[in-house]
Amino acid sequence: MTVHDLVASSDRKSVYVCYTGGTIGMQKSRRGYIPEPGFLDEQMNAISVLQGRRMPRWVIHEFEPILDSSNMTPSDWIKVGEDIFTHYDDYDGFIVLHGTDTMSYTASALSFMLRGLRKPVVFTGSQIPLVEVRNDARENLITSLLLAAESRIPEVILYVGDTLLRGNRSTKVSAERFHAFESPNYPPLGHAGVDLQIYRDRLLHLPSEPLQLDRVGGARVADIRLYPGITPDLVRQFLAPPIDGAVMHTYGLGNAPDDPDFLAALREASDRGVVVVNCTQCLEGSVDMEGYATGSGLLDAGVLSGYDMTPEAALTKLYWLLSLRLPRTEVVRLMQTNVRGELTEPA
Numbered sequence: 617m618t619v620h621d622l623v624a625s626s627d628r629k630s631v632y633v634c635y636t637g638g639t640i641g642m643q644k645s646r647r648g649y650i651p652e653p654g655f656l657d658e659q660m661n662a663i664s665v666l667q668g669r670r671m672p673r674w675v676i677h678e679f680e681p682i683l684d685s686s687n688m689t690p691s692d693w694i695k696v697g698e699d700i701f702t703h704y705d706d707y708d709g710f711i712v713l714h715g716t717d718t719m720s721y722t723a724s725a726l727s728f729m730l731r732g733l734r735k736p737v738v739f740t741g742s743q744i745p746l747v748e749v750r751n752d753a754r755e756n757l758i759t760s761l762l763l764a765a766e767s768r769i770p771e772v773i774l775y776v777g778d779t780l781l782r783g784n785r786s787t788k789v790s791a792e793r794f795h796a797f798e799s800p801n802y803p804p805l806g807h808a809g810v811d812l813q814i815y816r817d818r819l820l821h822l823p824s825e826p827l828q829l830d831r832v833g834g835a836r837v838a839d840i841r842l843y844p845g846i847t848p849d850l851v852r853q854f855l856a857p858p859i860d861g862a863v864m865h866t867y868g869l870g871n872a873p874d875d876p877d878f879l880a881a882l883r884e885a886s887d888r889g890v891v892v893v894n895c896t897q898c899l900e901g902s903v904d905m906e907g908y909a910t911g912s913g914l915l916d917a918g919v920l921s922g923y924d925m926t927p928e929a930a931l932t933k934l935y936w937l938l939s940l941r942l943p944r945t946e947v948v949r950l951m952q953t954n955v956r957g958e959l960t961e962p963a
Contacts, residue, residue, distance in 0.1 A: 629672040629708040629765035634699050636692065636722075637682035638715030640742040640753045649745060651682040656713070659746045665758065672708070672765040685715025685722075685741075690935065693725040694831050700730065700737060701829040709736040709764030716741045716788060716796055719774065723783030725932040727772040727956045729832060732825040736769035739783055740776055743794055752777060752794040759808050771820045771957070773805060780806035780814065784929040784958040789899070800900045801924040801960065820957050835938035838862040839931060841897070848877040855885035855892070861934045861947075862892050863927060870894045870903035870921065871910040879917045886918025889944055893951060895922040895930050902960065920951055923959045933958060 635641060641656030642649040657676055660666055666674070677699065683692065700710050714722055723739040730737065740760040742753035760775050772783035777795035785802040806814040840854050840862055855862060862885075866872045872894075882892060894903050894914055902924035905911035922930045933955075937947045954961050 628669070629767075630706070631672045631674045631709050631711060631761055631764040632700070632703050632707040633674055633676040633711045633713060634696055635676055635678045635682065635713045636685075636688070636696060636715075637679065638685050638713060638719075638741045639745055640713055640715075640740075640756070641682070642745045643747050644745075651684065653678065653680075653682060656746065660757070663754065663757075666761070671758075672761055674711075674761060675707070683715070685718040688715070688718045688722060690725070690832050693722055693729065693932075694833065696722065697726055697729045697829050697831070700726075701827065704735070704827055707735075708767060709769075710738065711760050711764050712737065712739045714739055714741050716743065716776065719776075720783070720786045720788055720797070720926065720928040721932060723772055723774050723786060724926070724929045724958070725832065725936065727782075727784040727929075727958070728933055728936040729830045730772065731828040731830060732823045733772065733827060734770045734822055736764050736766060737772045737783075738764045739772070739774045742776075743792070743796060755808075759812065762812065763806075763814075766814065768816065769805075769814070769819060770822050775808075778808045779804050780808070782957055784932075784956055785926065787899075787926045787928060798899075800926070801902065802957070830936060830940060832936050832939040835935050836860045837931060837935050837938065839865075839927070841865040842867065842872055846873075846878075848875065848881045851878060851881040852884070855881065855890055857888070859885075859890055860938050861890060863895055863922070863930045863934060864892055864919065865897045865927060866894050866903070866911075866914070867897060869901070869907045869911060870896055870905045870914065871908050872914055874910045874913045879913050882914065882917035882919055891934060891938070891944065891947055891951065892919045893922045893930050893934055894919050895925060895927050902962075920948060923952070923961065925959045929958045 738760045744751040746753035774786045781799040785799040
């Protein structure tokens with residue numbers, strides 16, 4: 617852990633940086649880009665603007681081991697959550713440096729796990745490492761530090777490529793563009809141009825309760841993507857014990873085959889207590905299982921609407937709720953209730 621405070625100032629905000637890994641701090645090797653312990657801290661020290669009076673003071677905590685985000689698991693979500701929870705009272709805001717591939721999953725998970733959050737938790741990363749001459753990492757870092765020092769953002773957010781998004785509304789849409797993330801069903805929370813604009817009417821309200829950390833674990837959740845020709849037997853295998861819940865990616869407004877055996881497989885799982893959530897494969901739009909007969913059959917089989925949640929938010933929310941060991945009726949209710957700005961409830 618390294619503390620950077622080259623110019624003492626009592627009015628400067630302080631930011632805690634959780635460095636989990638990802639492209640932003642990698643360096644080139646014969647096998648491609650790899651995480652290198654201590655390398656990101658060295659690179660950030662070399663950027664003079666990060667040490668200036670107009671920037672917040674910052675502390676970087678490098679996780680051990682640092683990870684490519686493809687290797688992130690729910691146990692790593694817990695480590696990030698515990699790190700923020702432990703240092704919560706000591707800093708004005710937090711940054712999570714994370715690989716972009718699974719950033720939306722971790723950001724979504726943390727939005728549910730950190731109950732009563734009153735300070736900004738900013739997820740950022742890059743498509744090109746900071747060490748390269750031409751990169752997107754430098755601007756993402758600078759702006760994220762400024763956002764983390766903004767006390768009136770009481771939620772988990774994601775900043776990459778000039779746009780500020782709600783963490784649990786984000787999804788990665790490009791492996792090549794700097795503007796790699798979008799929020800298909802909720803407008804951006806801000807933009808960085810000549811001015812740094814934050815649209816405060818779109819932010820969550822300050823919670824009244826103190827911060828609590830819900831540690832996820834123990835739940836077994838499946839992810840099922842429908843495709844033409846998927847068989848009922850395969851669905852049964854996906855939903856077989858010991859599965860507790862599943863996110864099912866359906867067509868259009870939330871449609872699926874109306875084959876009786878397919879629907880029976882879902883009903884069998886629901887009757888055993890498995891919570892199945894319907895999310896559309898479309899990037900934009902909301903599930904409406906009453907729009908077509910092929911959707912209403914899912915309702916009759918006990919499938920829940922995921923409304924306009926991203927698949928990342930639906931999966932992590934389901935994982936979180938099942939980890940709390942709530943009664944199934946409460947999991948069903950909360951899964952279809954907006955708790956962190958992750959879904960738009962029907963009028």
